[in-house]
Amino acid sequence: MLRPTPRLSSRLNRTEMSWREKIWQINWSLITILTAISSVGFLTLYSAAKGSLEPWAIKQMVRFAMGISIMIAVAVVDLRFWMRHAYGLYALSVVLLIAVEIKGTIGMGAQRWIDLGFIQLQPSEIMKVAMILTLSRYFHGASVQDVGRPTFLIPPLILVMIPVALVMKQPDLGTAMMVLMSSGAIFFMAGVRLWKFGILLAGGLGAIPIAWQFLHDYQKKRVIIFLNPDQDPLGAGYHITQSKIALGSGGIFGKGYMNGTQAGLNFLPEKQTDFIFTMFGEEWGLMGGLFLLGLYIVLTAFGYAIALRCRSQFGRLVALGITTTFFLYFFINTAMVMGLVPVVGVPLPLISYGGTAMLSLLFGWGLVMSAYIHRDLPIGRRGGHDD
């Protein structure tokens, strides 16, 4: 369905496209599937508020509408624009991360956002997108030979490690892992040999005892609890245990919409944010869970199709990077609530209640859409027309 006709393709194979042509190229199937996933979120938030649009569902809908507008705006912007400004965006994100760090040091506790008045900006969310754009740009101009040279890989590794270190320090283990893994995916897609990953992985594993020292107590606790949740069922393991009880008690067909007892009785922590999948699973059972998983898989498949169809390496890497980030979101979140991975603060994409995540995700999908609209646009090494 994504295969355009050769004629259209040749028409698109031009330096400039008019706005009308771009609007025509908008992929409505993609928007439909995004809307479907978000609607599952609205329904669940409505139930989480015991059958009320307030306080969550209505706000989430407004944010979704805003997000879709942003997405379309991002999509019609020339892909080369994003490429040209990739490093600038990255630099900005790093500055913001440092700003948050300083502000957080002066203020109290872990502060991850900057208050802009109308929205609370999370620099780490911007960084997720900026990282993908930056690495995509870096590898866009690289030949297979370039990628083969180890020295060529040192600058991007540094580019990755700076924000990861900053996010770690916030401390936001979940986001750090996400940035690390989606960056890894881009390295992989760019053609970095597998054995090099092997070395990095071995090095990483070796560094675990050292990294352990830097983890906060509650993070250590979470990992230990993950490894042995029965150790403290009413302490820190509470979340996982309660989540498993809620999910498990849902059975195959669930307890029915708005009939989730665990969430209703407030046994379920953060039922509207990180643990929303649990609530959904309790009410809709295995069938509901599989349905939602299906929607996510379809969306991922769209991302892959767009990436594979794209003519420019930049577009391919961006599309796949965003898709992978999105995949990591829902995988980590669902795996977390099912007790497969430790509890880290990763929301269920497009469904969990929360503004910045929704906006940054749709911004990301806007980039994927842009890659789709500009799929036949050849891009030169430095982001100009083919040189």
Next chain:
Amino acid sequence: MYHDNDRSKLFSRRALMLAGGKGALISALVARMYYLQVIEADRYTMLSEENRVSMRLLAPPRGLILDRNGTAMAVNQHNYRVLVVTEQSPSLDYTLDALSQIISLGDHDRARVIKEAKRRRSFVPITVRENLSWEEVARIEVNAPDLPGVLIDVGQSRFYPLEHLGAHILGYVAAVSENDQTNNDPLEELPGFRIGKAGVEKIYDMALRGRGGTSQEEVNAVGRVMRELERREGEPGVDLSLTLDIRLQEYAAQRLGDESASAVVMDIHTGEVIVMASTPSFDPNAFNRGLTHEEWKDLSTNPLAPLQNKAISGTFAPGSTFKMVVAIAALEAGTISPEQTVLCRGHTELGSIKFHCWKKGGHGSVDLVNALKGSCDVYFYEIARRVGFEKVAEVANRMGLGVPTGIDLPNERSGLIPNRAWKRKALGQPWHPGETLINGIGQGYCLATPLQLAVMVARIANGGQQVVPHVARDLIVDKQAVPRVAPTWKSCGVSQRSLTLVRKGMNAVSNEPGGTAYRARITQEGMFLSGKTGTAQVRRITMRERETGVKKNEDLPWKERDHALFVAYAPEDAPRFSIAVVVEHGGGGSAVAAPIARDIMLEVQKRERARVAASASYDVAEATSFDAHMAVAFGNEELQHDHGHSCGDDCKDHG
């Protein structure tokens, strides 16, 4: 496209590999989902049933009750309790022994704790003793390391710092009993929760209570609290300001002394009740603490009825204080003119029955004003007969007798003003003409509360407006205090001419020589009172007694003595306050009730004058509110000095 073909191929290959990896991860998710929701579903369903949240209510602080000047009448005190958790103490006996060495612990308490410990689960804290002193708390805290399982807990308990003073208006709080009406307020379920049982504590109970908070606790299958999940603080109760002036209340109570008596002072325009004394009184703190059987027996069987608020629940024959109403009824009906006279020879006859005037020799020829002044019974027998009691009763109702006044206090009685319909219904008998005469002087079936009498006088003095008394300064609407707006009262439907005449008569009673209360007049300029005495017979004087000579009141047993009544308004020229004093079985109205009423009324007016002076000085100086506060305080000081003087003057005057 320099090397794009290579890269494109590589990209596709890698994409496939990555997709494969993702597929594997998704398979893991599906497998896990299947495991949780299908294979283990039964186990988790069972666990979810066991998960329960219990709601614990948090009692909000009860609203304070203050008098009109802000003096605290009802407050909340910390109530320190010592609790023991059996499962945490090595042995209950050991812990109780250890406790009894540092705080006093009765055998009774001990037995109760041991009994309760057997009944309850071992993790439930059991109250060992309440109302610990600060010293006892300190001693327990110091020894805490040696007392495992012993906890100190702070609750709140109601405290009435003024004790007996104003107790009838305040009422009291006590534990909820089975007979209490429930208001579907979950707070009532709380162990140890106290609700208002009398007085304003009862009538404004819901507003004073506030709204309970909740604490959501997770409990396991056996009911042990595992953790607090959510806490929602409640709303504290509304603080209630009363119209009472506690200093005047204290004075009135002192003045009534040990008699079984009542005094009510109210503002005739606003309906504010400034004094409502009923003696003897009780200590409301005893109810909160819990009465012993003996205490309860003493209170409830005392012939002087200390628990009863006689101002609203005691009903007495109004006696001669009823004569104003009869006069108004006759004037309104046009049966008499003010100048018309009746000849009093000491008695009158209706058929074969003789009706006596209190004055043996008779009053001679009297007109309306003189009949009131000398309280001539024959005059009122005559005009009651002429106008008929149906009309009198109707006017009496409009003046506030025979119907509840509608004051914001519980247990108000409506008294009784009889008529034909009532008698037929209640007694199944027709009305006798003689009853018109007897009831025409406020005897017979007539009954009124002291408050009703004060309201009656207020309506006479304020020009016939149906003022309604109240004790709460603010209106309580939906548990919120809303300031009262200046009230507009309905009219009694009585002409000013009649009221002026009646007031003239009342003035004569107090301020003209020969008036029944002339000896108990106020001599301070601008504070004169106008009143009416009343002496209500309790027993019937038989014919034989009349012949052999009526026994003196003092010679009768207490229960058979006359009630002494006095009603008045003041100041004479610009009425502002009305008063009713009833001394049960006290004797004559002029000798017993009038001096009491005079003293109270004088005190009320002096205090009012001091208040006005203080606020006037405030206006002139344009002082800050702090200064104004000081001025009021200063004014009060002055008043106290004044009080000493005036008493001396009065004593001289009437000595």
